[in-house]
Amino acid sequence: MKELYRQLGIRPEVYAYGEKVLAGLRPRFDAIDATAEYNQAKVLAAFQKNRVDASCFAATTGYGYNDVGREKLEQVYADVFHTEAALVRPQITCGTHALTVALSANLLPGDELLSPVGLPYDTLQEVIGLRPSPCSLAEYGVTYRQVDLKSDGTFDYDAIRAAIGPKTKLITIQRSKGYATRPTFSVEQIGELIAFCKSVKSDVICMVDNCYGEFVEREEPSDVGADMVVGSLIKNPGGGLAPIGGYICGTKTCVDRCAYRLSAPGLGQEVGANLGLMSALFQGFFLAPTVTAGALKGAVFAANLYEPLGFPCVPNAAEDRHDIIQAVELGSREAMVAFCKGIQCAAPVDSYVTPEPWAMPGYDDDVIMAAGAFVQGSSIELSADGPIREPYAIYFQGGLTWYHAKTGILMSLEKMVEAGLAVLPAAL
């Protein structure tokens, strides 16, 4: 094994350090496997209940009326998320698009949007209009309020109560930390926050940006009161096989409006050909619980590998996980580049290219991204990215298999050691 890893470019000392770290992680990995088993059974039951069969995989084109596969896929999603309805479409181009549809469908001019968990994910800032952009919610007369988290990362309930007013129509809760160094929220915490918001205003719509959180726990935010949960199919629920897409699961009222916004008033969910993508979307969703588990093991491994070397990790090495993202504060641009080089050269696709920081649409700072993915930009596949700004944190996620995640993380450390930016412990 050591020799094989050496051939891949990982020196024996890095491999040995990795094995030492892994030896202590057995109970953590067993718990991850138990969650995967639970979620696998949940997904399987939804497939069987909906009598998924080969007719679901047939391609449709044109308007896509009476698309059996599409309708069953949406029912399967609704059953897994325990919601009345679901909109799962290749026509939803990405997570930002899914969130934009959910927000713009359910907010009208004069309404107010509230984020009680601080600044939303970078790309949503233009959607809301925090950074001016054509067609932002602000341009359509939707106002925005924000309550920051308290300095210890908890919800500021007094400020949230004060911020909910007559205009407050929709509350957006981002589960994952995104490119911030705050904690990711557990489903239980999200449930408490939703219950509090609804106790202040019973008819307020609570939407959860569920990106990277799907199948990490046994429950989803829709099990604890969310009216809509929203995410991307090139993250967890696509299982690495979905080549595109997004989902919105929630109440029939909310999801209907999303469908009218996505296609057109009067058409709604009735149109949208599947273009032959159904088998990938079904099969990806079927694999998603185990793929997510592999990614989760990678995140736990990375934190336990890097933290003892002096790099602060969020979540830290011991903490419970509520998403698949691992932030590692590397402290410099050079270290971010070295880390990403390692992830990139461990990839099955594009292993020979070198990642460089670059200006990306939707992001304020230069961003570095490492990914050698079958689906371009897929971040359920092994990938690392981060904006080049203090504290120079790299956000690491994915891995279609745990073993590939392991290889990539070891390779990132190899590149850091090679560049003199990390020092292995003296005694192995």
Ligand SMILES: *Cc1c(COP(=O)(O)O)cnc(C)c1O
């Ligand atoms: C990835 C992500 C998004 C946006 O998804 P894209 O598919 O990149 O547009 C939104 N919110 C969070 C928390 C995310 O992680």
